[in-house]
Amino acid sequence: MKKAGIIMIIGSLLLLGLFKFPLWNIMLGAPQYPDPLGMDIYIEGIQGVEEFDIQNIDGLNHYIGMKTIPKVEDMWEFSVFPKVIGAMVALGVLIGILGFLGKVSYKWFLGWFVLMSVLGILGMYDFNLWLIDYGTDLDPKAIMKLENLDGTPMTYKPPLLGYQKMLNFDVDSWPGTGAYMIFVGMILTVVAFFVGKKEYKKSKA
Amino acid sequence: MKKTINILIALIMAAGLVSCNNGGDQKSKKGGQGGLATNAAERVYVAPGEHDEFYGFMSGGFSGQLGVYGLPSGRLLKVLPVFSQNPENGWGYSEETKPMLNTSYGFVPWDDSHHPDISQTNGVLDGRWIFINGNNTPRIARIGLKSFKTEEIIEIPNSAGNHSSSFITENTEYVVAGTRFSVPVPQKDMSINEYKGNFKGALTFINVDQETGRMGIKFQLMMPGFNYDLSHPGRDKSHGWFFFTTYNTEEAHSLLEVNASQNDKDFIAAVNWKVIEEYVNNGGGTKVPANYAHNILDEHTHTATSTMLKEVLTVNPMDVPGAVYFLPTPKSPHGCDVDPTGEYIIGNGKLSADLTVHSFTKMLDAIENKKFDGEAYGIPILNFEDILAGVVKQPGLGPLHTEFDGNGNAYTTFFISSEVVKWKVGTWEVLDRQPVFYSVGHGMIPGGNSRKPFGKYFVALNKITKDRYLPTGPELTQSAQLFDITGDKMELLLDFPTIGEPHYAAAIPAELVAPNSTKIFKLAENKHKYAVLQDSDVRVERDGKDVHIYMNMIRSHFNPDNIEGVKVGDKVYFHITNHEQDFDVPHGFAVIGANNAELLIMPGATETLLWEPKQVGVWPFYCTDFCSALHQEMQGYIRVSPADSNIELSWSLGED
Numbered sequence: 001m002k003k004a005g006i007i008m009i010i011g012s013l014l015l016l017g018l019f020k021f022p023l024w025n026i027m028l029g030a031p032q033y034p035d036p037l038g039m040d041i042y043i044e045g046i047q048g049v050e051e052f053d054i055q056n057i058d059g060l061n062h063y064i065g066m067k068t069i070p071k072v073e074d075m076w077e078f079s080v081f082p083k084v085i086g087a088m089v090a091l092g093v094l095i096g097i098l099g100f101l102g103k104v105s106y107k108w109f110l111g112w113f114v115l116m117s118v119l120g121i122l123g124m125y126d127f128n129l130w131l132i133d134y135g136t137d138l139d140p141k142a143i144m145k146l147e148n149l150d151g152t153p154m155t156y157k158p159p160l161l162g163y164q165k166m167l168n169f170d171v172d173s174w175p176g177t178g179a180y181m182i183f184v185g186m187i188l189t190v191v192a193f194f195v196g197k198k199e200y201k202k203s204k205a
Numbered sequence: 206m207k208k209t210i211n212i213l214i215a216l217i218m219a220a221g222l223v224s225c226n227n228g229g230d231q232k233s234k235k236g237g238q239g240g241l242a243t244n245a246a247e248r249v250y251v252a253p254g255e256h257d258e259f260y261g262f263m264s265g266g267f268s269g270q271l272g273v274y275g276l277p278s279g280r281l282l283k284v285l286p287v288f289s290q291n292p293e294n295g296w297g298y299s300e301e302t303k304p305m306l307n308t309s310y311g312f313v314p315w316d317d318s319h320h321p322d323i324s325q326t327n328g329v330l331d332g333r334w335i336f337i338n339g340n341n342t343p344r345i346a347r348i349g350l351k352s353f354k355t356e357e358i359i360e361i362p363n364s365a366g367n368h369s370s371s372f373i374t375e376n377t378e379y380v381v382a383g384t385r386f387s388v389p390v391p392q393k394d395m396s397i398n399e400y401k402g403n404f405k406g407a408l409t410f411i412n413v414d415q416e417t418g419r420m421g422i423k424f425q426l427m428m429p430g431f432n433y434d435l436s437h438p439g440r441d442k443s444h445g446w447f448f449f450t451t452y453n454t455e456e457a458h459s460l461l462e463v464n465a466s467q468n469d470k471d472f473i474a475a476v477n478w479k480v481i482e483e484y485v486n487n488g489g490g491t492k493v494p495a496n497y498a499h500n501i502l503d504e505h506t507h508t509a510t511s512t513m514l515k516e517v518l519t520v521n522p523m524d525v526p527g528a529v530y531f532l533p534t535p536k537s538p539h540g541c542d543v544d545p546t547g548e549y550i551i552g553n554g555k556l557s558a559d560l561t562v563h564s565f566t567k568m569l570d571a572i573e574n575k576k577f578d579g580e581a582y583g584i585p586i587l588n589f590e591d592i593l594a595g596v597v598k599q600p601g602l603g604p605l606h607t608e609f610d611g612n613g614n615a616y617t618t619f620f621i622s623s624e625v626v627k628w629k630v631g632t633w634e635v636l637d638r639q640p641v642f643y644s645v646g647h648g649m650i651p652g653g654n655s656r657k658p659f660g661k662y663f664v665a666l667n668k669i670t671k672d673r674y675l676p677t678g679p680e681l682t683q684s685a686q687l688f689d690i691t692g693d694k695m696e697l698l699l700d701f702p703t704i705g706e707p708h709y710a711a712a713i714p715a716e717l718v719a720p721n722s723t724k725i726f727k728l729a730e731n732k733h734k735y736a737v738l739q740d741s742d743v744r745v746e747r748d749g750k751d752v753h754i755y756m757n758m759i760r761s762h763f764n765p766d767n768i769e770g771v772k773v774g775d776k777v778y779f780h781i782t783n784h785e786q787d788f789d790v791p792h793g794f795a796v797i798g799a800n801n802a803e804l805l806i807m808p809g810a811t812e813t814l815l816w817e818p819k820q821v822g823v824w825p826f827y828c829t830d831f832c833s834a835l836h837q838e839m840q841g842y843i844r845v846s847p848a849d850s851n852i853e854l855s856w857s858l859g860e861d
């Protein structure tokens with residue numbers, strides 16, 4: 001299972017990209033913002049695409065009573081996520097090495113993938129909860145209180161994925177480089193599973 | 206019948222098309238529009254959202270400012286305050302900018318700005334800075350082309366009528382400031398009758414720090430008491446020389462229109478500044494007492510400081526042999542222009558029927574062979590015939606200025622005959638002439654003052670507009686006219702009104718400037734003494750009768766917005782910091798009864814307005830620059846109590 005082990009190690013290591021590249025990106029464009037404002041969401045905190053984007057997004061959001069974009073210390077996720085990812089990388093590399101040495105079954109590769117998928121889905125769920133809270137828990141003293149056509153208060157939750165028109169803003173929410181790296185990494189662990197299975201069968205034969 | 210009409214219409218339309226296509230060839234015909242090219246509108250049209258190809262910087266003349274226009278559209282983009290107070294943004298009114306207008310005569314809130322020139326590297330426009338002169342109270346200003354702000358103004362001592370400036374050498378080594386009026390040096394109480402032989406004309410060479418742009422007077426060449434009218438640096442082969450036209454070599458002091466127009470030839474003074482520079486670097490020259498202001502606006506403190514300098518280095522041309530020569534030039538030459546190769550020096554004798562062109566090579570040769578035709582105040586005069594490159598015969602009446610297109614053609618403006626004449630450098634043959642409307646002074650080709658002109662357009666800068674626009678009472682606008690010069694014949698495309706007097710202009714491809722334009726000042730780099738970088742630092746402090754209000758602003762409020770404890774007779778300083786870090790979001794500040802102006806504070810900057818309350822009451826202040834949906838709500842109150850009241854200072858924001 002040498003080949004499979006190596007693929008597993010590479011796949012796990014790709015998750016390290018999250019420490020360097022943004023997981024998610026949300027862009028806000030409007031007529032008076034021909035250069036859209038944007039935020040890059042990292043596992044360790046949120047940063048503006050341009051230096052002052054966060055300040056300017058906060059400035060705009062205060063009209064509709066949204067909270068300011070959370071700082072690192074404002075969300076437990078920013079301290080927990082790096083640990084979880086670090087642990088998963090370590091675990092993946094360990095499984096890979098053990099697989100390389102033939103100490104564990106290729107099924108462990110799939111096990112890692114399933115665990116990572118569950119964690120990923122939980123992460124997305126958490127992210128969506130945050131978006132909902134951010135977009136709906138509005139300051140009652142907000143300057144502008146807008147209603148939908150049916151009379152319900154308007155909310156400002158950005159889309160989890162994709163494009164949405166929100167008032168005068170065009171909001172785009174898409175995975176960032178880090179997310180693509182996880183995606184590729186996780187695919188590689190599945191590949192490792194199949195390669196390992198093949199190698200196992202060959203060794204049996 | 207219907208068919209016939211259709212055919213007729215088709216024929217007429219076809220004829221129209223043909224005439225459109227031929228329109229360009231018919232433009233030289235006389236007529237009210239001077240043969241406006243038929244598709245001119247298309248060629249100057251810059252569609253909504255599109256940008257112009259060039260920045261055109263047109264002097265504001267007697268407005269003391271500098272207008273920024275887009276070319277070819279002719280749209281006014283901005284008026285940059287330079288030498289005159291500008292209530293629109295508080296320039297010269299705010300405490301930070303008042304020192305910029307300080308001089309040895311005290312605060313001088315106006316000037317007459319004439320000749321802008323853009324910095325160069327190797328003779329090519331580099332878009333770092335633009336310099337402009339103030340004539341009346343001799344000064345040179347440097348405007349940064351990142352922030353489009355006047356960053357520095359230096360006063361010129363021993364000078365008067367700072368006209369033959371602010372032209373720059375081809376690596377921006379020097380900016381010159383030549384005096385139009387000769388004056389006693391040092392100034393003293395003496396009879397004007399004793400002008401001749403006693404007055405001096407200072408030609409000032411200001412060196413420029415290549416990193417910061419900071420200016421300093423390197424030396425003043427103390428010339429005979431002529432009038433030094435215009436100047437131009439040598440370039441390429443003549444780099445290292447500077448040429449100044451003179452008039453009144455008669456040294457008359459009264460009724461100059463007659464008495465200064467008697468000599469058949471005046472001079473172009475050719476100054477070898479490299480020789481003088483070397484002389485000065487080796488300790489030459491005489492330091493003399495002087496008193497002149499050097500004003501600098503610091504980009505981090507957003508505050509100007511004015512320093513009075515007490516000494517200037519003067520050089521007597523007699524002490525530096527080989528540094529200065531006179532080139533005889535008919536007759537009362539005004540413009541002095543050097544072609545992009547540096548070979549030809551054009552003296553536009555405004556009272557001469559012809560244009561005189563000197564050859565730099567012949568000049569050097571004559572100097573080497575000492576072919577002199579006498580001297581004036583010890584300065585050798587070269588022989589007119591020995592240095593003459595050629596004459597453009599009877600090109601028009603009243604030649605003033607010449608620019609070049611980089612393809613071997615020259616364009617000379619004629620004030621009296623109100624026309625622009627295109628002629629060939631070398632053959633001196635007139636190629637084209639176009640009327641202008643009216644009384645053109647300078648002309649300008651983007652980069653026409655450099656080794657590499659961008660010879661696409663010629664802009665005529667006109668003094669009079671008479672029937673060209675809707676009348677606006679006795680005072681009409683002045684104007685600029687844009688010609689396309691890419692073809693054999695010049696084609697008039699557009700005329701547009703300008704601020705003040707568009708005396709001279711400089712233009713540069715937008716791509717060399719626009720990408721560097723500052724969008725905001727970083728709050729984190731704001732080193733203003735009174736900046737309020739955090740809300741927690743907002744406060745009001747009393748120091749005797751001075752009250753300092755440390756305030757900040759962001760869409761859409763002032764912090765604090767209510768202030769009490771100010772008394773009649775106090776001097777209230779509003780120190781306001783704009784906390785925006787967003788492009789194009791300045792905030793204004795105006796308070797009722799202020800005796801100066803408003804402030805317009807850029808994102809990340811701090812400015813101070815002095816307000817002296819004279820009446821008891823509760824007085825509002827507000828933001829003047831429409832900033833957001835809640836701009837109208839961006840306001841506050843300041844309570845003014847009687848002088849003897851004992852109400853404590855207090856301030857608040859957002860309390861019910």
